[in-house]
Amino acid sequence: MDTPGPGLKRIENNRSLTQRAVESVREAIHNGTLQPGELYSVYKIAEDLGVSRSPVREAMLRLEETGLVRFERNKGFRVVFPGPQELAEMIAVRIALEVPAARRAAARYSAGAEVDVRLHQEWRAMKAAAELDDERLFIHHDQRLHGIILELAGSAYVHRIVENLRDATRLVGASTIRGSRNLQRVYAEHTPIVEAILAGNVEDAGEAMDFHLRETGRILLQDAIERDGSMFDLATLWARLID
The missing domain is CATH 1.20.120.530 (GntR ligand-binding domain-like)
Structure with a gap:
């Protein structure tokens, strides 16, 4: 499972942790830190962002609703490349x-x-x-x-x-x-x-x-x-x- 790396910006304030996590993940997708098809861990994303897993999981569920990511049971999630x-x-x-x-x-x-x-x-x-x-x-x-x-x-x-x-x-x-x-x-x-x-x-x-x-x-x-x-x-x- 790949490590997201330096493209994920740590969340520094308390303004809606979930929304901040959404923004950080979207930016990581934009700058290529998160690549389509690779498997990523919610736990590792939370660690890199400096927050608990709860707001990160909520953020990923929001992004899943838009079709931007897909969860794989007991494995993590992938950024989805639209056909x-x-x-x-x-x-x-x-x-x-x-x-x-x-x-x-x-x-x-x-x-x-x-x-x-x-x-x-x-x-x-x-x-x-x-x-x-x-x-x-x-x-x-x-x-x-x-x-x-x-x-x-x-x-x-x-x-x-x-x-x-x-x-x-x-x-x-x-x-x-x-x-x-x-x-x-x-x-x-x-x-x-x-x-x-x-x-x-x-x-x-x-x-x-x-x-x-x-x-x-x-x-x-x-x-x-x-x-x-x-x-x-x-x-x-x-x-x-x-x-």
Whole structure:
């Protein structure tokens, strides 16, 4: 059974130990400390985090509900690498949740709400990261921007669901930023989303978010199909689960 190693950050305060454990495990998955398919011990994770096993087990049960990890009886747990079918379902869920959320966020401004400065800040930070060609920083601000939009829509619970879905899809290939889709292009896809929300344009905000998620989804799904070596066909799987 592999040792998680230095990527797990010890929990230093008492703020919801379970939630802190969730965040630490997710970060370990992001940075590659926890690898898909390897078997890990809840006891060892708790030891590395400096907490008891109870909040860690609760954290893993939460992550299991999202499909990010799988328990094996009397052995431990594994980080789950989503296959093409599972990935397509995740993409479909994100579209179903985030498109109406973008519309609700725009409706908030249409009704005269005060602009949330964080939206501007993350948008500008994404642009700066794109200009620096800093993929890790860009992805960080990308994720925060999507989270703020969900918060503006009054969707705190949906925000947590989407965060877990993003974690799972990042296992497929940390991002879609490669070759034909660079940082500038991804930033350009976010621009009409933010502009429509700030302008209070409900329909344009939904359409721009829908376009962005579908562009991202197709690239991720094609990569998953090629890596899996399966007989899945992108067009067929997309039409059956998403369109």
